[in-house]
Amino acid sequence: MSSKEVLLEVKGLNVTFGKGKSKFEAIRDVSFEIYKGETFGLVGESGSGKTTIGRSIMRINEVTGGEILFRGRPINGNIPKEWDREITQKIQMIFQDPMASLNERAKVDYVISEGLLNTKKFGNDAERMEKVRNALLEVGLLPEFASRFPHEFSGGQRQRIGIARALVMEPEFIIADEPISALDVSIRAQVLNLLSNLQKQNNLTYLFIAHDLSIVRFITDRTAVIYEGEIVELAPTEKLFSNPIHPYTRALISAVPEPNPYKERAKKVEIYNPAQHNYEKDRPSFVEIEDGHFVHANKEEISRYRTMYKIGV
Numbered sequence: 001m002s003s004k005e006v007l008l009e010v011k012g013l014n015v016t017f018g019k020g021k022s023k024f025e026a027i028r029d030v031s032f033e034i035y036k037g038e039t040f041g042l043v044g045e046s047g048s049g050k051t052t053i054g055r056s057i058m059r060i061n062e063v064t065g066g067e068i069l070f071r072g073r074p075i076n077g078n079i080p081k082e083w084d085r086e087i088t089q090k091i092q093m094i095f096q097d098p099m100a101s102l103n104e105r106a107k108v109d110y111v112i113s114e115g116l117l118n119t120k121k122f123g124n125d126a127e128r129m130e131k132v133r134n135a136l137l138e139v140g141l142l143p144e145f146a147s148r149f150p151h152e153f154s155g156g157q158r159q160r161i162g163i164a165r166a167l168v169m170e171p172e173f174i175i176a177d178e179p180i181s182a183l184d185v186s187i188r189a190q191v192l193n194l195l196s197n198l199q200k201q202n203n204l205t206y207l208f209i210a211h212d213l214s215i216v217r218f219i220t221d222r223t224a225v226i227y228e229g230e231i232v233e234l235a236p237t238e239k240l241f242s243n244p245i246h247p248y249t250r251a252l253i254s255a256v257p258e259p260n261p262y263k264e265r266a267k268k269v270e271i272y273n274p275a276q277h278n279y280e281k282d283r284p285s286f287v288e289i290e291d292g293h294f295v296h297a298n299k300e301e302i303s304r305y306r307t308m309y310k311i312g313v
């Protein structure tokens with residue numbers, strides 16, 4: 001269950017890579033809030049900037065402009081040591097490819113407890129081992145697995161180890177970056193169920209990154225759609241699917257395959273053409289077109305969308 005208590009706030013985030021001619025603005029003026037206890041989806045195609053946002057929150061990426069607040073306090077810049085340590089513990093990330101994110105030469109106990117070792121806060125060896133065993137149990141693995149190597153496990157088990165690695169830190173906020181994309185289709189639902197159960201048990205808040213809208217639909221409370229480094233639409237997830245407004249969101253939704261093959265054939269796929277926006281005189285902003293439903297648009301588009309999609313008319 002989500003409250004309206006803001007846990008994480010991203011305000012006017014800009015991320016630029018490179019300098020001079022090779023300068024590339026990967027994230028442009030991105031703002032959103034994530035409420036405590038909710039699952040917030042971030043959806044967009046490859047290269048749109050989803051991971052860069054996740055990495056900025058993890059403080060792996062340099063932030064060029066704007067700020068990120070956790071529990072109302074900035075996480076970047078010159079911050080007190082104690083606060084820095086707390087953020088390092090409370091914000092964790094689960095990665096797409098469990099193979100790539102796990103050190104193959106390290107045993108599972110080390111893989112899971114590495115973060116604990118770095119924060120010092122978590123006691124002696126025996127206490128750490130106890131935490132590792134508990135984390136393994138929590139993700140549905142045997143405590144004995146602690147003394148094995150990651151390559152001895154299946155993809156799904158490795159992702160569970162990746163989840164245990166985040167969980168052992170006793171986080172409050174988890175960024176799940178395409179956590180099931182690399183997994184066999186047959187085990188995806190299991191891992192999603194695990195994430196959902198862990199959320200309830202541990203009162204976790206999730207930022208769930210995906211390129212696949214159909215996954216986001218079933219597990220997120222609210223969703224933001226990102227296109228080329230900009231959020232084009234943000235709404236409660238059901239609203240986004242029942243009444244998508246931005247042409248890019250509409251194109252994405254129309255591209256989600258229908259489970260019914262007959263319907264799919266009849267379905268018209270919309271194509272998104274960014275040139276359709278005329279922003280030269282009438283500049284766009286991020287407008288709340290109805291309660292909690294934001295769209296990137298200019299004045300002319302807002303009034304057109306209101307009429308087209310029967311909002312407040």
Ligand SMILES: Nc1ncnc2c1ncn2[C@@H]1O[C@H](COP(=O)(O)OP(=O)(O)OP(=O)(O)O)[C@@H](O)[C@H]1O
Nearest residue numbers: 017018026044045046047048049050051052053211
């Ligand atoms: N360290 C970097 N240096 C230069 N460009 C980068 C760097 N990291 C990311 N980019 C670029 O920024 C853009 C956004 O990348 P990002 O990985 O955030 O996208 P994404 O939406 O997560 O895509 P994917 O689903 O493929 O991971 C891409 O064009 C990428 O090439």
